[in-house]
Amino acid sequence: MNKRDIVELLHQQKFRLTREREALLDLFVRTDKMYTPAQWHEVAQRENVRIGLTTVYRLLEVLTKVGLASPFLVEGNIYYAFCEEHHHHHFVCLQCHSVEDLYECPSIPAAPRGCRIEHHKVDLFGTCERCQHNSQRGAKHQ
Amino acid sequence: MNKRDIVELLHQQKFRLTREREALLDLFVRTDKMYTPAQWHEVAQRENVRIGLTTVYRLLEVLTKVGLASPFLVEGNIYYAFCEEHHHHHFVCLQCHSVEDLYECPSIPAAPRGCRIEHHKVDLFGTCERCQHNSQRGAKHQ
């Protein structure tokens, strides 16, 4: 999904593409890691995207609502990663926090009798190839 | 898994079975819903289990660490449900917040090349049979 499509999708929700949001969206789209709101804010600052923490929260809220961002609860912290619309399967590296989308869908176990399933979530957690190599050499994170 | 086994498991972690914890554990074991820490505290009060909120947090922490409780992030809130050790698949009713364990394990999608998977999480979200019936009659929650 490219930026054009994303903006289109957001426009349908009375969403205005401000300078701040455009810069933040750019950053999201090309970052394959999950970060907490505060961390996204930090990353943005570092990339010279001047934006308030409140605005980060508000954008994450909108993106999550339309399915473009996915929250992950890891060790008590809530991280957000950008992801394709309606795609809920991920591999999360617990060391460097990178998130990779999985396109294969597992055969979901049968729901209990009579239950109606609205959505499901399959997340794999582990160590990515790069972090395995790095940790062999004693390095931390990337 | 019965209470005896649970206490055994917890004992291995230098865990002491105090009056407060025993009462709270009893409550957990027979409750098939997820609640936030504050809600567990409330439920406990209602059942005449006199216990501080801090203690609820501390017990949830211990239980989560040994795999007897599972946190769920739903609409920005963190809920905890009691569950069998090392059993990570669930059906969660988004209306009444009941949680059912699923014993069938799906074929997990292949991890990205070179990644080592440490654990995975499969959660189904929807509406349980009872809530479907209730909502047809205009009732809310149970």
Next chain:
DNA sequence: TTATCTGCAAAAGGTTTGCAACTGA
């Protein structure tokens, strides 16, 4: 006896809200 646990109160963090100024459509 003593390491662990409890509840309270306070501190610390994280998230949301109110508001006046600003801006995209």
Next chain:
DNA sequence: TCAGTTGCAAACCTTTTGCAGATAA
């Protein structure tokens, strides 16, 4: 033009911590 957005500060909530007294083992 004006509904939606921004950043700040304050409010709000959730979670953690310090501590003195209690207690399981």
